[in-house]
Amino acid sequence: MSGEILLTREGEIATVTISAPERLNAMNLAMWGGLEETFRTLSADDSLRCVVLRGAGDKAFAAGADIAEFASERANLEQARRYGARMAQVLHGIAACRHPVLALIQGACVGGGLELICCCDLRLCDESARFGIPVNRLGLVVAYDEMRGLVELVGKAAALEIVLEGRVFGAGEALAKGLVNRVLPDGEVVEGAYAAARRIAEGAPLVARWHKKFINRLLRPEPLSAEENDESFACFGTEDFQIGYQSFLAKRKPVFKGR
Numbered sequence: 001m002s003g004e005i006l007l008t009r010e011g012e013i014a015t016v017t018i019s020a021p022e023r024l025n026a027m028n029l030a031m032w033g034g035l036e037e038t039f040r041t042l043s044a045d046d047s048l049r050c051v052v053l054r055g056a057g058d059k060a061f062a063a064g065a066d067i068a069e070f071a072s073e074r075a076n077l078e079q080a081r082r083y084g085a086r087m088a089q090v091l092h093g094i095a096a097c098r099h100p101v102l103a104l105i106q107g108a109c110v111g112g113g114l115e116l117i118c119c120c121d122l123r124l125c126d127e128s129a130r131f132g133i134p135v136n137r138l139g140l141v142v143a144y145d146e147m148r149g150l151v152e153l154v155g156k157a158a159a160l161e162i163v164l165e166g167r168v169f170g171a172g173e174a175l176a177k178g179l180v181n182r183v184l185p186d187g188e189v190v191e192g193a194y195a196a197a198r199r200i201a202e203g204a205p206l207v208a209r210w211h212k213k214f215i216n217r218l219l220r221p222e223p224l225s226a227e228e229n230d231e232s233f234a235c236f237g238t239e240d241f242q243i244g245y246q247s248f249l250a251k252r253k254p255v256f257k258g259r
Contacts, residue, residue, distance in 0.1 A: 003027070003066075005034035006056070007042075012049040012201045013194070014042055019056035024063035024108055029073050032065075032086050039093040046258060049201035049208065051097060052193060053120060054104035055113075061103070061129070064111020067138070087112065088145035094119040095149065095216075098209050100200050104193040105129050105180065110168060114179075115142075118149030121212060123180040124196060125171050126189040131179060132168035152219065154178050204240040205258040 003020030016038055018025045027035075042051055055061040065074075065087075074080045094101055094116065103117040105125035110132045117123050133142060133150075142150075142163055151159045158177045171183045184192040200208060210231070217228065235241050240256045247254035 003031045005031055005038050007038055012047065012205075013052060013197045014045075014048055014050075015052045015054065016042070017054055017056050018062050018113075020066075021055075021057045021059065023066060023068075024060035025055040025057075025113070026063040026066040027112055028066045028069050029083065029086065032090050036086070036090045036093050039090070039097050042099065043093070043097040045099075048099050049203075049205045049258075050197045051099050051101045052104055052197050053094070053101055053116070054193075055106065058106040058126075060108040060113070061105045062110075062113030062116060063108050064113050064115075084143050084145070087115075088143070091115060091119045091145060091149060098212070099205075100208050100212060102193060102197055102200070104189065106189060111135060112146075114162075115146045115149060117179075118153045122196065124182050124184060124189055124193045125174065125180045126184055126186045127171050128186050129171045129174065129180075129183075130168050131170075131174045132166065133163050134166035134168060136163070136166040202256075204235075204238075204244060204254075204256045206238055206240055207235060210235065 002022065003026075006015075006017040006019050008015045008017070016035070018027065018031065018035070020026060020028070020031065039051075042048060074083050100122070101120040103120040103123040105117060105123060107126075107128060108130050109117060109125070110130070111134070114131055114133055135142060147159070147163075150162065154162070154177050158179075162177075171180065174180045175183050182192070214232070217224070239259050243256055244254050
């Protein structure tokens with residue numbers, strides 16, 4: 001079936017594009033696999049500082065999993081388990097990526113597409129963006145691994161509203177629910193998203209990775225160990241710290257090296 005995951009790079013910013021515009025970037029099984037492999041590769045690349053995840057064109061970020069593929073790939077319980085395991089690996093891989101991941105959202109972002117953005121670190125959308133998980137109309141359940149990111153992002157009440165009603169809603173409501181960080185005018189979201197990515201990339205990359213790690217760790221209930229707490233101060237032993245504070249005192253822009 002048609003559809004691919006595209007990877008491009010400009011300097012320290014990588015762009016991952018979900019590309020199946022003829023079906024609103026709905027994801028088939030091969031594309032889920034491609035997304036998993038792409039993020040595994042990007043996470044291991046120390047020269048990167050930010051990843052932008054987007055859909056091809058301006059009509060959709062992603063319209064979820066390709067329903068036309070259900071008859072061949074999700075027709076029974078065993079197939080559904082395998083498919084679900086692949087989706088879970090992708091969602092975990094995006095959430096676990098060491099670099100900040102920014103979702104650039106235009107148009108439809110529903111079903112699995114909405115699950116994908118919940119695993120990103122920042123989400124910027126245009127005013128025409130539409131969100132929802134209307135799987136109750138398919139008799140389809142959002143599995144635990146797929147639900148986790150949504151609940152962590154918007155909380156119990158909003159997550160229940162989204163999955164129980166199955167309603168598709170607009171960008172303003174998504175912002176009010178905490179599903180997106182910012183809504184930008186149509187025609188400006190691409191520029192705005194890459195401006196945000198550049199601000200991230202201009203910061204100290206080790207600091208960005210530590211901040212992402214620390215925030216995710218604080219969401220877990222068990223107390224911090226002494227070793228974990230000590231890691232909070234590891235930045236003071238980096239070359240980037242020397243570059244950063246000396247540049248501040250000299251009133252010049254820092255150029256971080258990632259070490």
